[in-house]
Amino acid sequence: MSSGPVLEGVLAIHKPAAISSAQVIRDVQKHFNPSKLFEPWLAREQEKRDAEGHNQKRKRKWRGRRETSVKMGHGGTLDPMATGVLILGLGSGTKQLGHFTTECTKTYETVVLFGAATDTYDTEGKIVGRKPYDHITMPMVEEALAKFMGKGMQKPPIFSALRVQGKRLYEYAREGKEVPVEIQERPVEVHELEMTEWMEGGSHKYHWPQREAEQEEKKFAEKALHLDPSETEAPKVDEEATAGAKRKRDEGEDDAQAPEEESSSKRPKAEENIPTEEHDEKSKIDDAKVDEDSSVSKQDDAAADPEEEQPPCPAPACRIRMKVTSGFYVRSLCQDLGAAVGSLGMMTELVRTQQGAFELGSNVLSYEDLRQGEDVWGPKVKSLLEDWNGKQKQKADDEAA
Incomplete structure (x- = not known):
């Protein structure tokens, strides 16, 4: 396994206009998959796959899931015309997306x-x-x-x-x-x-x-x-x-x-x-219960x-x-x-x-940072995920006390 911490959790990105929320996920994965920052996560995921039984591997192959990719989903879609806070769950963070689709303001x-x-x-x-x-x-x-x-x-x-x-x-x-x-x-x-x-x-x-x-x-x-x-x-x-x-x-x-x-x-x-292929089951809640900004298919308006x-x-x-x-x-x-x-x-x-604890101008990653390279977005993503995980740990400690 690659050295370094395995980063996962929840962060937010500033979605630009003219692209869908699903496309934002694909764009982010394109930058995260080959990065040094997520090498440990991908290595761990690959080890899990290598340890799978024959039937699991066969099922994965049948579904076309061959390449290891950073697991990702979003916590409430935005129309292509809309901009602003788009919550992203990475790895185990996808299991926490339900909070953003059903509970937070x-x-x-x-x-x-x-x-x-x-x-x-x-x-x-x-x-x-x-x-x-x-x-x-x-x-x-x-x-x-x-x-x-x-x-x-x-x-x-x-x-x-x-x-x-x-x-x-x-x-x-x-x-x-x-x-x-x-x-x-x-x-x-x-x-x-x-x-x-x-x-x-x-x-x-x-x-x-x-x-x-x-x-x-x-x-x-x-x-x-x-x-x-x-x-x-x-x-x-x-x-x-x-x-x-x-x-x-x-x-x-x-x-x-x-x-x-x-x-x-x-x-x-x-x-x-x-x-996306790696979208967690819980993050699929948007498919059944979308909120105000549900992406609308307008193929007949091409x-x-x-x-x-x-x-x-x-x-x-x-x-x-x-x-x-x-x-x-x-x-x-x-x-x-x-x-x-x-x-x-x-x-x-x-x-x-x-959306929830994420607000523009405060703790939201700029979409434009992705184009600047990992030297620019890497430290910011690392800081956002560490901050999220730290607050989650503190919350769990408070509830246990």
Whole structure:
């Protein structure tokens, strides 16, 4: 066995946008597997495999598990569009991931854009309905937010990764079929909820998606989201205001408020969250019980819109911060908030700033550190794992006392 301590436990990494949580695990394993830091762990694992009986080796070979890899899983998935704290369990640490998916609180920052709804409740989907938004004001939204505080019930999004009778909900939706059982609301609790920024229409960078859902999908959404069929029509755009805004941008009069344009052709195709080969059984709990940020498969959306300049979105938007229990769907809150102010809403940004004892800017590994090499990320990973294990030992000692 290689010399040095066998490192395993739990740490957190700052997930970037545009990749799935499962891809983060693959990327981290790619750096950890050949490293000096995890040589002792891999050597120990290989010794265990060498000592296996014939049937165990045969079973492993049949499953395609031939190469030894650092065992890893995550404690609550994040959408490809989302960023922030992603909990990773390494080795025996995968057995502790259940705490992060079912027990601890999480803090999020999100941006809600009003006036339209999509099949995925966010800007990565296709528009299934629209409603007026001119009446929405900052005080109105703040008053509506107060109603979501405390304990309550929340219904998961139709296009979530939850399973109903062995099939994911979005698969029923994609096929235009009725879900065979009523989607049950689940108990959730909101400990903190506040608006941190209000953005008037035309003053922000956010946009509704340019893609419209097919009629079959809209009909499904009308029932699921309780939309009036007339609300799926394209909105009337104030052409004079739009032309004026474009003229100002061309003349360089409002650079400070010019939107950061992002072509849908640059949007990544979301991936379904699939556990890695070495994913521990307990960490697979996300497959059966995902929380708010479940990765949504949108394979039928691979065709991208042509890149074109978009005028500022005329609908207002707001940034909100919340601290919630596990099992809370942020995208559902955005959808419900839109309905609460007599319109529709969708999630345009999501950052998980805290989960359990891990918080951005404090004890979370930067994803960019991986690219700097083991000399950079190695000491940080070692310190994070030692800190986690030290606190776990202290906790066990306190409980035993």
